[in-house]
Amino acid sequence: MSDILIDTAANGVATVTMNRGEVHNAFNEHVIADLTDAFRKLGADPAVRAVLLRGAGKSFSAGADLGWMKKMAGYSHEENVQDAMGLATMLRTLDECPKPTVAVVQGSAFGGGVGLVAACDIAISADTASFALxxxxxxxxxxxxxPYVIAAMGERACRRYFLTAERFSAAEALRLGLLHQTVKAEELEGAVASTLRNLLQCGPASQTAAKELVRAVARRPMSTDVMLDTAQRIARQRASDEGKEGVGAFLDKREPAWRS
Structure with missing residues (x-):
């Protein structure tokens, strides 16, 4: 049985499921490589409109597999750096995926599992889920x-939870910004469906450009360079085929091409 399951629906929503429920979807170097490949391929597939990230079973992800960690303890420094770069590459591939990404958190997320949640654009969780670093x-x-957890939760919260390793609730994760929405477990799929409906109403190229915009502007002080960069970005979008179609459809009181 594959450790990673990938399914793409007719509406262009791809679901990547970590399929190691028996070990709480803990990941090793093989799972990391498979996730990297999946995010890269789905991001490049023009038929894909959004990517859901799920975990099979009771947990979202327990982070690093203990057997993998034990093996890494015997690696040289150079081998450990190379191995850690595999995880870093996977998270960056997820973070920079051109398509909207949604973490569907049905259960606990610990360690690297929190990193996966933080690297997604949107995170929706059952209110019974718990989290810990x-x-x-x-x-x-x-x-x-x-980099992803601090960007999501903020430096002040990380100074606590990085140091105490204590568990915190979905409600606390929502308050801190790690999650965007928490719902009752039985309402999770409905909340995901509602988010997908909103995502699929929007221009796909515009969504990719909007993700790039966030990365370009976040945590940069306002300056003439930032002003010029943002002006150039909207100018490109206005002149793009999708930009012209979107504005034209609004003025003509019709649906844009990507909704037809």
Whole structure:
């Protein structure tokens, strides 16, 4: 049985499921490579409109597989760096996927699992899910996932949860910004469907450009360079085929081509 399942529906929504429920969807180097490949291929597929990331079974992801971690302890420094770069590449591929990405969190997310949630554009969770950044309890640090988790939760929250490794609830994850929405477990699929309906109403090229815009502007001080960069981005979008179609459809009181 494959550790990663990929299914693309007729509406262009692709679902990537981590299929290791028996070990709480913990990932090793093979799962990381498969996820990297999946995110890269789906991001390049023009038929794909959005990507859902799920975990099979009770947990979303427990992070790194303990057997993999034990094996890494015997690696040289250079081998450990190379191995860690595999995880870093996977997270960056997810973060920079040109398509909207949605984490569907039905259960616990620990360690690297929190990194996966943070690297997605949108995160929707059952209110019964719990979260923890457990690395320091193992004498480790959440290094590779830190850029995404800090961007999602903020430096102040990370100074607590990186250091205590304590569990926190879905409600707390929502308050901190790691999650966008929490619902009762039985309402999770409905909430995901509602988000997908909104995503599929929008221009796909515009969504890709909007994701690039966030990365280009976030955490940069306002300057003439930033002003010029954003002006050039909207100018390109206005002159694009999709931009012309969207504005034309609005003025003509008709549906744009991507909704037909």
């Amino acid at each position: 457990t690395e320091v309890r193992l004498g480790l640090i959440p290094a590779v996932i830190s």
